[in-house]
Amino acid sequence: MNFEEAARRIHLGRSIAFFGAGFSRDAKNHQGRSLADAADLALELSQAAGEEEELPLRLAAQIYESRKCEPGIRNLIREFYRAAEVSTGQLHIASLPWAQIYTTNYDDVIEECRRREGTSVNSVTVLDRPRDLAGYTNIAHLHGYVERISDADWESAFALTDRQYAADILTHSGWPERFRSDAAYADAIFFFGYSLSDLDIARLLYRDPSLRAKTFFVIGESAGRATELTVEPYGTVVPRNIEDVATIFPVADAAEAARPTPFLASLVEQELAVAESAPTREQVTDFLVKGQVESKLIIRDLVNGSHDYYVAREAISEATRLLDAGPMRVLFHSRLGEGKTTALIEFEHYCLAEGRRVLVFNGDPDGLPHDVNYLASLGSADQQKIVVIFEHCFSFSRQIKHLLERFPLLSVILTTRSGALQTRIGDLNEAFGDDFRIFDIDGIGDQEAPEFDDILYANGLWGPRQGDRTEERLRYIERECKSNLATLLVHVCRSSDLFERIKREFVGLDKQPPDIKRSVLAALSAAHSGVKLNVAQLCEVVQSDLFKYGANQANEIVREFVDFAHQQVSVRSPAFAQAVLQDVVPDHVILEHVPGLLVRLDRLRENSAAYDDLFKGLMRFGFIENIITNPDKERKLVAYFEAIRASGVGLNNPQFWLQYAIACMSFEDYRNAADHFATAFGLASRRGGYDPYQIENHYAKFLLRSRLNSNYWDDYFDAFAKANDILQRQVRNFQEGFYPYRVASNYLDYVEAHHSKFSADQLERVADWCAQILAVSESAPPAVRRSIYWSRARKTLQAARDIISEVQPRARRIPAA
Structure with a gap:
């Protein structure tokens, strides 16, 4: 695409502009001087x-x-820097329908031009958070703005004095990341009046070949050779003046102007494609060990009724009954590594086979306004045929709710991890409405287990169990793996010859540039957390652009760990990531690098919600506990959370202190856990609108387990009463929640251990508390009643009542529930 073609496309509204000092040269201030x-x-x-x-x-x-x-x-x-006169060329260029505008100029030339042309003006500085400004065309003044030159702004938003430049305000503002994100999605990027003083801004783009082809630098006819050589690596040099190039950009009603048409930006349309031949062993191994999914092979099995590559899931078969019932509202959930992504491909296949269009959200909410315009352009009959799929739905609840309200005829399919559902199921109705059917994909069903065994056996992936009888392998799936697909896949990873090669190749990363090893660790950590990154996001997290080049993406050692397709980072198997992080990556490497990733993510998420899930995932106790090995595991866990605390990331975060408390509880350090809970509660109380539901729930568990497993406290009944008060409140106010029932299962152990320390009246109160939870549990929603936590809690609560009935005097026996 050359400059003239890019200019003709300006009225599509998908290009961004950057204005340097040279753009303002023809404008005059009130003293008649050039700005x-x-x-x-x-x-x-x-x-x-x-x-x-x-x-x-x-x-x-x-x-x-x-x-x-x-x-x-x-x-x-x-x-x-206040403009009194502007030129015709400035007036035209500044008022074009830019998607976003960036400038290092202090002056108000852009604003003055747009006001005179009646175009929207929304000026911001580095003090404004990018994530709060999504959906608007912003004029982002990266070095300060004359109309916002207050005492506060002067020190924190301006880059003029040597001291202000040294403070490097821009780097920590979030706007460089937003600029790169906008550039990635733009049709074209135009720099007007670029000069050598703007070199740092050009570097924000990295030397990315995909960006270079659509980036243009208008540097003026009098620009020196040094300026031309400086900008040449980043894009096409246009040595013409502003007034000259302004004539190339057509007015809105010009015949040569490209017309905007609705288009999809964040929703990706899926196609029905079937593999022509059966999978090779290598393809099966890459799928089960590394999570490299070939959807064509999944579809082949579904069409042929075979299981050479993929095992059809029982939950999906049940969900397909909704295909003929009007607009679908479906939520699939499972634990990490249980196959939600591949199950979605199965469900997509059935939708496509029924003649529906399937649109999958790519994880970037910035493009959704374009998708809304596209959907609005369709008639009701076409909207009824569309199925929209959102993975990790709670991260995008606001956008999903808006889509449901705006387009009720669409079918919407959501997925989430079971852990997130357990935490947020109380918010499900408020977020998405009350008509969603929930399907659990967890576990390997009785009909699925023999088919999984067939695939592993046929491809020699059982390792030392390859010679066992079929019955023994099926027994292993049921008993040792507890019918858990993620556990089975971790075993497959460790048994594969590919995994042995990966162990050797990891050592080879030490001979690569350090940023490559850091990037591989970041990609593996993201996969283990269940978070997908695109290439641009990975580069932002590790602050390196190495993977934007084909040579590094094609690196044979790197590709043992990470695949790149369509600018996506593919380490899609949490099982593979967990096995590599646990068995291959030394603990000291994890402890050295991952806390640093959290520091970077904490800053990135201030400006983009896309990094929230990974930040939360890496901070969770479950993340680090699953990959840190024995011996000396307790010290390593403490070292991990201490490194996060020392970085400053967790100091004011209630969730960090909760996770630290959970870690302490895991090795029965209840005294430190008590301190961390107190810190978490204190921080939560100072945050307006913060819901301490999770903290309270884990604190209830702490009260019970600490009095069972230590002798430090002797307030046995009071601790029980506090824990019960929390759970009673939660089962009533959060009837959809699993968590209170999971903690209530501890009542039986507590009663067995401490009933002799309670008075008769106290025993009666405990029995009554058990009865109250049992009564409330009867009205729990179906999704909760189907959970193991609900049934286990009911069984243990009744058993606790039975014990109390036996130890109470005969005249004061507790009646049966």
Whole structure:
């Protein structure tokens, strides 16, 4: 795409503009001086400060301000950088329908042009959070803005004096990441009036070949060779003046202007494609060991009724009964590694076979406004045929709710981890409505187990169990793996010849650039957390652009761990990631690198919700506990959470202190756990609107387990009463929740251990508490009543009542529930 073609596409509204100092050169301030003439301003500041020679602008401004020259520098900036006259070319270019506008200019030339043309003006600085401004065309002043030059903004949002440049405000603002994200999705990127002083801005793009082809630098006819050579690696150089290139951009009603049409940006349409031949052993191994899914092979098995590659899931078969029942509202959930993603492909196949269109959300909410426009352009009959799929649904509940309200005829399919559902199921109705059917994909069903065994046996993936009888292998799946697919796949990973090669190749990463090893660890950690990253996001997390180049993506050692397809990072198997992190990556490497990733993610998520799930995932106790090995596991767990605390990331985060408390409870360090719970409650109380549901639930468990497994406290009844008060409140206020029932299962152990320490009245109260939870449990929703936690709690609560009945005096026996 050349410059002229890119300019013709401007009215599609998908291009971004960056305005440098040269763009403002033809504008005049109220004193009739050019706004871009920094040399004039530098000379004026130098002379006023009593310097004998002219200093660079940033040094001149620093000395002028420090010597308290009059007028004050802020007043001088206001006088110098307010536009009174603008040129025709500036007026036209600034008022074009840009998707986003960025500038390092302090002046208001862009705003003045857009106001005169009646175009929207929404000016922001680095003090504004990018994630709060999604959906608007923003004019982002990266070095400060003349109309927002207050005492606060001067020190924290301006880059003029040497001191302000040294503070590097922009780097920590979130706007560089937003700029790169906008650039990735833009049709074209135009730099107007670029100069050598803007070199750091060009570097924000990295030297990405995919961006270079659509980036254009308008540097002016008089720009020197140095400027041309500087920008050439980042895009096409256009040595023409603003007034000249303005004529190339068509007006809105021009015949040559490309017309905007609705399009899909964040929703990706799926196709029905069947593999022509059976899978090879290598394809099966890559699927089961590394999670590299070939959907065509899944479809082949479904069409042929075979299981050479994939085992059809019983829950999906049940869900397909809804296909003829109007707009579907379905939520699939499972634990990590139980096959939600591949089960979705199975469900997509049945939808496509029924003549529906399937659109899958790619995880980037910034493009959804375009998708809404596209869906709105369709008639009701076409909308009824569309199935929209959102994975990790609770991360995008606001967007999903808006879509459901706007387009009730669409079928919407959601997925989430069972752990997230257990935590958030109380919010399910509020987030998505009360008509969702919930399907559990956890576990290997009785009909599925022999088919999984067939695939493993046929491809020699059983390792040392390959020679066992079929009955023994099926017994292993049921008893040793507890019919858990993720556990079975971890076993498969460790038994495969491919995994032995991976152990050797990991050592080879030490000979690669350090950023490559860090990137591989980040990708594996994300996969183990159940989070998918695209290439741009991975580069942001590790602060390196190495994987934006084909050579590094094709690196044979790297591809043993990470695959790249369509700019996506593919370490899709949590089982593979867990096995590698646990068996291959030394613990000290994890402890050294992962806390640093959390520090980076904490800053990234301030500006983009796309990083929230990975941040939370890496902070969870379950993440680190599953990959840190014995011996000395307790010390390593403490070291992990201490590293996070020392980084400052967790200091004001109630969830961090909760996870630290859970870690302490895991090795029965209840005294430190008590301190961490107190910190978590204290921080939660100072956050407006923060729901301490999870903290309270785990604290109830702490109260019970700490009095069972230690002698540090002797308040046995009072602790029980506090725990019960929390659970009674939760089963009533959060009737959909699993968590209170899981903790209530501890009542039996507690009664067995401590009933002799309770008075008769106290025993009666405990029996009554058990009866109350049993009564409330009867009205729990079906999704809760189907859970093992609900049935186990009811059994143990009744058993606790039976014990109390036996130990109470005969005249005061507790009646049966």
